[in-house]
Amino acid sequence: MSRMHIPVLAGELIDLTQPAAAEIAVDCTFGEGGHARLVADRLGATGTLVCIDRDPAAERRFEELAAAVACETRFLRMDYADGLGVLAQEGLEADLVYLDLGISSTQVDARERGFSYSYDAPLDMRMDPAQELDAREVVGEWDERRLAQLFRRYGEEPNARRIAREIAQRRRRAPIETTGELVAAIEAALPAAVRRRFGGGHPAKRVFQAVRIAVNGELDSLDRALPLAWELLRPGGRLAAISFHSLEDRRVKRFLAQRARGCVCPPDFPVCVCGHEPEAELLTGRAVAPTPGEVAHNPRSKSGRLRAARRLTAGESG
Ligand SMILES: C[S@@+](CC[C@H](N)C(=O)[O-])C[C@H]1O[C@@H](n2cnc3c(N)ncnc32)[C@H](O)[C@@H]1O
Numbered sequence: 001m002s003r004m005h006i007p008v009l010a011g012e013l014i015d016l017t018q019p020a021a022a023e024i025a026v027d028c029t030f031g032e033g034g035h036a037r038l039v040a041d042r043l044g045a046t047g048t049l050v051c052i053d054r055d056p057a058a059e060r061r062f063e064e065l066a067a068a069v070a071c072e073t074r075f076l077r078m079d080y081a082d083g084l085g086v087l088a089q090e091g092l093e094a095d096l097v098y099l100d101l102g103i104s105s106t107q108v109d110a111r112e113r114g115f116s117y118s119y120d121a122p123l124d125m126r127m128d129p130a131q132e133l134d135a136r137e138v139v140g141e142w143d144e145r146r147l148a149q150l151f152r153r154y155g156e157e158p159n160a161r162r163i164a165r166e167i168a169q170r171r172r173r174a175p176i177e178t179t180g181e182l183v184a185a186i187e188a189a190l191p192a193a194v195r196r197r198f199g200g201g202h203p204a205k206r207v208f209q210a211v212r213i214a215v216n217g218e219l220d221s222l223d224r225a226l227p228l229a230w231e232l233l234r235p236g237g238r239l240a241a242i243s244f245h246s247l248e249d250r251r252v253k254r255f256l257a258q259r260a261r262g263c264v265c266p267p268d269f270p271v272c273v274c275g276h277e278p279e280a281e282l283l284t285g286r287a288v289a290p291t292p293g294e295v296a297h298n299p300r301s302k303s304g305r306l307r308a309a310r311r312l313t314a315g316e317s318g
Pocket residue numbers: 005006007008028029030031032033034035036052053054055058078079080081100101102103104127218221
C-alpha cells in the first residue's frame with residue numbers, strides 16, 4: 001500500500017532552527033515538501049524558500065507547494081551538493097539550510113523504482129531516473145570482492161562476504177535483475193541460524209541500503225554538501241540535518257563538531273598558539289531522536305536523528 005510521506009522530526013526541526021519572517025531558507029531534500037511547508041509558513045510573504053531534489057516527481061509536488069504558500073519559492077532539480085554550489089555562485093546568503101536524508105516513503109512505495117525489498121520489481125533504485133548507474137549494474141556487474149566491500153562498508157552487513165559469494169554464484173547461472181531475485185540470493189546466503197545470530201530486521205535490509213547508497217552516491221553528496229551549506233550561511237544562520245543511519249549521522253556529527261571547536265593545538269601544547277576560534281554553536285548536544293509517540297505514529301521515523309548548529313557572528317566567537 002502506498003503511504004503519504006510523513007515528515008520526520010518536523011516539530012523538532014522548527015523548534016531548533018526557528019525559521020523566521022523574511023528569512024531565506026534552503027531545503028536540500030524537498031521530497032513531498034512536508035518540512036518545506038512548515039518552514040514556508042514561518043518565512044511568510046517576505047521570505048524565500050529554495051527547494052532542491054534530484055527526483056522529477058518531487059518537482060511536480062513542488063509546483064503544488066509553490067501555489068499554496070506565501071513566500072517566494074524556487075526549485076532546483078539536481079543533486080543537492082550541486083544545487084548548493086549553484087546558489088553559492090549566485091552569491092545567495094541563507095539563514096537556514098537543512099537536509100532530510102535518504103528517500104521518501106513515496107519513493108519506497110513506488111514498486112517499479114525497486115527501492116524496496118518488500119516488492120518484486122526491476123533492480124533500479126535511482127533517485128534521478130536519468131542517471132546511468134542503477135542497482136542492476138551494481139548487483140550484476142561489480143565483482144565479488146567489490147560487492148562484499150560495499151555491503152560491509154555501506155550496509156554494515158556482518159555477512160557481507162557470504163552474500164557477495166552467493167550473488168556471484170547465482171549470476172553465473174542467470175542474471176539477477178529483480179529485487180525479488182536479490183532478496184532470494186540474500187536469504188539463501190543467510191541460513192536461519194545465521195540470521196538469528198545477527199538479528200536486525202529483514203535479512204535484505206542492510207544490503208538494500210548499501211546498494212542504494214552506492215547507486216545514488218549518497219555519502220559523496222553529503223560530504224560535498226556540508227561545507228557548501230556551511231559557507232552559504234550568513235552569521236546567525238542555522239544548518240540542520242536529519243540522518244537515518246550511522247554512516248550519515250557520523251559525518252554530520254563530525255562536521256558540526258569541527259566547526260564548534262575552538263583551539264586545535266596538539267593536546268600536549270602548554271598554551272594555545274593556533275588562535276583558532278569556534279565558528280558554530282551546537283544546537284543539539286546529542287542527536288535528537290523521535291519521541292515514542294512519533295515512532296508509534298510513523299514507524300519509519302524510528303532511526304531518524306537530527307543535529308543542528310548555528311553559525312556564530314564574528315563578535316560571538318571571540
Ligand atoms: C527523506 S526524503 C525528504 C522528505 C521531505 N523532507 C518531506 O518532508 O517530504 C529525501 C528526498 O531527498 C532527495 N534526495 C536524496 N539525496 C539527494 C541528493 N543527493 N540530491 C538531491 N536530492 C536528494 C530524495 O529524492 C527524496 O525526495
